[in-house]
Amino acid sequence: MKVSEAVLARRSVRAFLPTPVPRSLLEEVLAKAARAPSGGNLQPWRIYVVSGEPLARFKAQAAQAVRQSPMGEAPLEYDIYPKSLKAPYRDYRFKNGEDLYATLGLARENKFARLGWFANNFQFFGAPVGLFCLVDRQMGPPQWSDLGMYLQSLMLLLREAGVDSCPQECWSIIHKTVRSFLAAPEELMLFCGMAIGYENPAAPVSRMRAERAPLQDFCRFID
Numbered sequence: 001m002k003v004s005e006a007v008l009a010r011r012s013v014r015a016f017l018p019t020p021v022p023r024s025l026l027e028e029v030l031a032k033a034a035r036a037p038s039g040g041n042l043q044p045w046r047i048y049v050v051s052g053e054p055l056a057r058f059k060a061q062a063a064q065a066v067r068q069s070p071m072g073e074a075p076l077e078y079d080i081y082p083k084s085l086k087a088p089y090r091d092y093r094f095k096n097g098e099d100l101y102a103t104l105g106l107a108r109e110n111k112f113a114r115l116g117w118f119a120n121n122f123q124f125f126g127a128p129v130g131l132f133c134l135v136d137r138q139m140g141p142p143q144w145s146d147l148g149m150y151l152q153s154l155m156l157l158l159r160e161a162g163v164d165s166c167p168q169e170c171w172s173i174i175h176k177t178v179r180s181f182l183a184a185p186e187e188l189m190l191f192c193g194m195a196i197g198y199e200n201p202a203a204p205v206s207r208m209r210a211e212r213a214p215l216q217d218f219c220r221f222i223d
Contacts, residue, residue, distance in 0.1 A: 006156040012210070013164040013195070014120070015203030016127040020051070021196060025161055026129065033154035038146035045150045046134040048182045055130055058181050062122045065177040072173035077189055080169045088217070096210055103208045121170045127195035132171065132178060134188040147191055158196065166195040 001009075026049060038044060050058055065073070085093065098108075106113045124130045133147055155165045171178055171193035178190050199206055 001160045003156065006159045010155050010159045011164070012166040013197075013199045014125045014166055014205045014208070015200040016125055016164070016195065016197035017200045018126065018128055019198045020128050021163055021198070025163070026196070029154060029157040029161060029163075032157050033150055036146070036150040036153040038149070039142050042139075042143060042146065044135050044139050044143040044146050046136070046184075046188055048132040048134070048184065050130045050132070050182075051128055055124075055128070058130070059123050061177055061181060062174060063119070065174040066119060066122050069174065073176045077172045077175045080172065088213070092213065099210070100205070100208055104204055118170075121168055122174070124168075124193070124195040125166060126200070127166075127197035129196040131194040131196055132182060133191045133194070134179075134182075134184055135191050137187050137189045144191070151192070151194065155194075162198075164197060164199040168193040168195065 030047060030049070034043065034045075081093070082089075101108070101114060101117075104117060106117060120126075133151060135143060135147055151167055155167070158165050169192045172190055175190040178184075178193070179186075179188070184190075
């Protein structure tokens with residue numbers, strides 16, 4: 001698979017089959033992804049991978065944490081979205097949400113069903129592998145961009161290997177539960193999670209295709 005093919009084929013998959021992902025494959029792509037660039041070669045990513053019985057145990061804890069703290073475990077690690085999101089970013093987010101729920105047949109007024117669907121995030125959408133990316137608290141925005149480059153590299157390598165994924169910043173709202181389960185040191189801050197596995201093509205949500213803005217909306221050539 002060419003890089004361009006992997007970029008176009010990568011999607012945030014939200015329904016997975018229980019088929020296990022080989023440990024050897026995971027180790028290979030996780031190591032290769034570390035060739036991603038980072039300022040000063042700091043390599044700030046700290047990765048935890050959970051599967052098997054520990055994952056089942058963790059998902060039970062996560063479900064309980066979400067029930068107990070539906071607004072998140074205070075204080076939150078960070079704001080996933082700006083508090084006053086302006087256009088066009090607000091419009092992109094709104095349309096993506098509406099397209100998703102339309103695909104699922106969940107009307108806007110059916111808040112209960114929509115919240116029920118959102119809770120699937122905290123089950124990794126049924127994926128057999130859950131990954132968490134943490135970063136030392138002393139790191140700043142430049143190093144957070146390095147995390148993004150590592151994670152994108154990882155997702156493209158997974159796609160090359162025929163494996164699907166879904167990056168999930170939502171895990172940050174129950175960061176205390178996650179850190180406790182991982183036994184991660186306090187100096188590490190939870191950035192995001194990622195569901196990893198093989199897409200369930202029969203699931204209705206698998207029909208979802210998120211749109212992207214045309215080039216002229218975000219790019220200017222000065223020549």
